[in-house]
Amino acid sequence: MGLTSDKLLWSVVLAAALLFTGTVWLWPRLARRTWRAVCGRVGLLLATQVTLFAAAGLAANQAFGFYAGWADLFGQEKDQGVVVDHAAGGAALRVVGTGRVPGVTGARPETGGRIDEVRIVGRTSRIASPAYVYLPPEYFQAEHRARDFPASVVLTGYPGTARALVDKLRYPRTALQQARKGRMEPMILVMLRPTVAPPRDTECVDVPDGPQTETFFAEDLPEAVGGHYRVTGGRGAWGVIGNSTGGYCALKLAMHHPEVFGAGAGLSAYYKAPVDPTTGDLFQGDEKRENEADLGWYLEHRPAPDTSLLVSSSKRGETNYKATLDFIENVKAAERTRISSIILESGGHNFNTWRREIPAALEWLGKRLAEPKRS
Structure with missing residues (x-):
């Protein structure tokens, strides 16, 4: 069973319940002071605690999408997904499966x-x-x-799972509901995690002599999707939205590539690429790349990008609140960059908070992509 399997979660929950019941039932028999009774008490308590913690951990992973599988959890991810040899003219996008939108009635794609x-x-x-x-x-x-149709890239946090964007954050279901209510035009969503070179967190940076992640999102992905699906073309025709690390990537991609992304929404985003054990050395001493990965520096030292940005935070529960207010002020000083925000009274760095922000963020994104583009 996979790490994110509902069957695994409920099996562990059942095991924890049975062990708890067994402990209560057998405890009188194990109340003696013999070594066997002591070992029995220790074994039952230990097994119960382990299954309880395992159930809590699995439930948290289901809710927040920290790890995609066992290999991801134990740092043994084998599929690097970086260098690929393929024949000239080979398909840049290949469909490997199709399915329905979770939570939506209507088996036919024409309706759901x-x-x-x-x-x-x-x-x-x-x-x-x-x-x-x-x-x-x-x-x-x-x-x-x-x-x-207009299209937007949707990005998870780190490490994140792309499936969580479908099942947990409910992007497709929300986009469908917003369109049915007339609050946004129908939109194609391309949902994936920014960790395209697992397990490394590349922060959507073109790493010198490493994964060219920014190029993948800004050039390769729109080209591949546009070559397979009916996607609106033209300057700034794409949108990009994400949470946490994905939010930082969304803002950076829109700022660095306004000719591709006419709008970028960062939910609970930060504004400067971190360098830590998960990222490794992203810049290899390249000061220019490092500076441009700092969105505040970019606004002050580079021409203002002609794009629209949306940021979100909460007054209580998010650590980026002050940084978000500072970023808003920096963007307001830029002549050609537009800024909007969603500020909640309270909300932590979690799926529940982002689900509260996604409907308004998608509506905002749809309106910005529908606006006529400047030449």
């Missing part, structure tokens, strides 16, 4: 939309990454067969 499980291979970066693509119902309807 569809989720494609895909594998994207970057022609320039040579990074290969799995992803999920949400296609709205209109994409399959006869009257819209000639229509192109």
